[in-house]
Amino acid sequence: MTSTTQQPTSHAAHPSSWWEHPSDLVMRRPFNEFTFTHMNWLMPTERVARGPASRPLPVAPEPLDLTYRFDDRDLSLADLHRRTHTTAFVVLHRGALVHESYPGLFAGPRRRMQLFSLSKSVTSVLIGIALADGAIGSIHDQVTDYRPDLRRSAYAGTTLADLLDMSSGVGELETWETPDSAIRQFERAVLSGGDVAAIIRSTPRTATAGESFNYSTFDAQVLGWVLEAATGQSLAAYASTRLWSKIGAERDAYYGLSRSHPRTAIGAGAFNATARDLARIGRLMADDGGGIVPADWVRRSRGSGLPHLAVGALGPSGYDHYGYANQWWTLGESCFHAFTGLGVHGQYLFVDPAADVVIVKCSAWAAEDDEDRDRETVTALRRIADHFA
Template identity: 25%
Template sequence: MRPTEIMRGSPPAPEAQVTRANWRSFPAIRWGFTHTREMLPTAEVRRSASPTPVRSAPRELSRLGFTAPDGQPTTVEATLRETFGDALLVMHRGTLIHEWYGDGMSVTTPHLICSISKSIAGTLGGILAARGLLDPEARVVRYVPELESSVYGGCTVRNVLDMAVAIKFEEDYEDPAGDVARYRFSSGWDVPPPGVEASHQRAYLTTLRGTGKPHGKVFHYVSTMPGWWIDDIHENGDPKAWADGDLAEIFPGARYRSKWYTIDASRNDLAGIGIHGQWLYIDAASDTVIVKLATQPKAMDVPLDHRWLAAFRAITAHLAPR
């Protein structure tokens, strides 16, 4: 079902209706991720009254060809259409050079970015640290004392930024009664089944416990920068913590620091990644920033992530100085 066929009519056909019970399930997700404000209570974060103007010089990239990880030839546009892509934006040397929008999307359509939000939060953390308003080495409870009795009572802000808190949490998106489900009930994202209390975020956070291991040793995926913060991300991600962590098999040799991934340390690339196919990819060597939004059926789909990494590298290679 195409996004433009969902929630059409008054009332929509039963199979085309989106509710809080199904808005992140396929195919409803194809509508839900662009209409989140109609599904959940939200607060708008307004842009600056004087936003930085964006220069535009369109270039054709849709037909750019590359070899997918399975050895098959493909193109950027084919990959977008075959992987439930919703939007693609490419900036090169500060200039917007390419935009692509799928069904139901436009330049003004909001779209859920999932855990890319963490990378943005890590960036804001760097700004606050540069201004002396946040100490990454301070204990978390210095800023949120209510968490003293939780797993966060003994960890630092740096542990949280690097997702290296020794927390007892299993990120299984398929378990209807697991840790992810409880988190989503408390946040209001999902409707709890009968007999299960919804709770709220603050109460939920205080229930989280540790694994008994020290913080800062293992990467555990559960949740405008000053120059030194960018350098710190590139240089100080802990490869051993990554190798011992949850996603080592997906991105071998990667690192994680301040909510940003360094997928390939030899390239000094950075990435913010969200479930269901959200990517913010930055390649410093070619001065390129790529945003890709999607509504993939699976929360985590490794073959599609690897195909998109190949696409990003084909784009950056095409734009790199010759």
């Protein structure tokens, strides 16, 4: 594969059974509370270095003894954490840390959390910065302008905008339930040393580019490769110099890498950071980019106005309370243009610019997707934002 070669900064010895059946052990409760906070023990990584000095978050503690209404019941935040297996929970209001708790067995302020597909939203932030830097010319550029090795794949003819909006038309419905689905093949390749790029290059076209939404980890992974090709840096190196070193992060973050050589960062699903530092990214998105991310890029992430990306219009690969834009899930005008990054097993970076509220919720659900827990979580996060608004 032609993506940037990367040297991992940590290795671990692993029993062979873990690599033969990774999901059986990593994802099962309660073991996933440990693995989701120790992914650098389980796969090669590359460090995303913080800046020379951390900037502590302002602290203005406030007890959140509010309740939210779900399933015909009034429930507390303690109920939310118990019912949805919360491991870390951080709330910022006007940039100040107003609430923080770590119900997870292994979680804490310094623990770096596996964010899964929330990594896609971080990749989007980096694409916006690269556009402002001039490393990427336009979102209307072709994927193959940066990755010519994809000219013989279904990604020929797609634009970066198509990838950003999960509208490439490449691939079937992404499902974790089918053992031999494309996403399961991708997972096995990442964990066991298979050819990640070959799996993506072999994925067929199923729809016209730019016309319909189909959630795609492959679209986001290709975006990460485009970013590396455009900047001449690994994803971790660019994230460090242009983002992580500028936000006052308390700890280095890291990307999980594929086990195959050359290593490649899993920009679509293996970014790991503390809940507080992730909240700092949310603060940028609530504050029109904070001078680090272009303001017009942040606005694009709040909703595009395209009919096939509207709330309720995503089809079978998106719940009907979400829309989509720019690798973020949107919640529509009724929620004052709140939007959220999402990761499987219950990872959230919820941003409400109108209320100036940012909420990080990390979780350890037993299943990758759980619509009931997702609806309950969104209801509770919306209630917190309304409380401050």
